[in-house]
Amino acid sequence: MKSMLLVRPAPEYAEAIADFRREYLDAGSRMDGCGPLRRMEDPMDWVRYCRAWDTDGPLPEGVDWVRSTQFLYIRPEDGKMVGTIQVRHRFNAFLAAYGGHIGYSVRPSERRKGYAARMLRDTLPFCRQIGLEKVLISCRTDNVGSRKTILANGGVYESTVFVPGRDEELERYWIDLNNFPKSENCD
Template sequence: MTRREPPRRSEPIHNQPLEVPGGTTFNFVADGIAAGSTAENAGKGADDDGDTPAGGGGPAPPLDYYLLMPLLIAPDVSYHASWLEGSAEFGDARRDGGGAEDWPLGGLADARSFRRFVEALRNDALPEAPRKPGHVPCTYLWVVEGGTFLGSLAIRHELNDFLLNEGGHIGYSIRPSARRRGYAAAALAAALPIARGLGITRALLTCDETNTGSRATIERNGGLYEDTRNGRRRYWIECGTQ
């Protein structure tokens, strides 16, 4: 693969390479890592973040993943307005994989604060970056389609005791208005080769015992159930060959 210089942080990177620690560069279009293009092993149709169709339980109706073309990108300031809209949809609900726990949403309406937030997310992948005790290096990615922010995904580079038992390697969340369309499963499928590039050969995924939607998303990506700890179902997924 031809290595190109990454774009400036203020530019969209839909079709640009993303370099992760270890020297691996992914081009999400050239390498077929657009969410949806690698989702064949994820099955056809899954709901997102535990959502089920209105009026009943169970997964959402089947969808053709090849009609879904969201991309995973590094956090980018050009999505400021859409990120704010999507984040507001969560309200007070917990959001996995977003990295915004220490950033009040109101403060991020300011462009300069948002730029600092984006830089902090991107820098968190660096081993030497400052982080809170108990936190590990993490590659944050955004799920986007066109100019719309759809959700967040985080790949934790290693497991500490908490992550081994409850958190896992990969966490993700899709904005409520974009759920039940298969985006979570497609994004997870796209994240697996990136995890492999970070040296993760088997990724641990977890979900609440009662979250049938996330359970279906993980299982349709090849997740093998190991056990349940503290109410969290634990699955292992092979990340493929490099």
């Protein structure tokens, strides 16, 4: 598999973001790790949203949200956005119990090609760079592909939890980041 680009959302990727979103909506697929992309028709609105959460500025008042960094996974030879991955810098109550530090998605037409495992592996050095020593990642109990992705990156099973209001069970895994170098160049 050729090298991939792990980049932050930016105006030059607006067309790729729009195409990515359209494929998810057409397929009726979940968009985990994408923040509010499903609700944002204009890709530039999403780019601005992602950039706002990735700075040291104030977060919206009255909500228990956390700083996060969004990445796109771009295939250089055709510019196609094959996935997205979000790193949450700390926990709130929901993330500590269910969501974890990382959420990710691979577009429906690019699944089962190894992109998720590579995207996660390529993101872990950034997690070390922002000071995390281990990361929590969860997946639905019926999501075999995500479980394999997490295990391929050193995930160690901790527990299975039921998410009230969502009628789903999530498996929780921890990845120790001591085996991953700190990144100096995550866009």
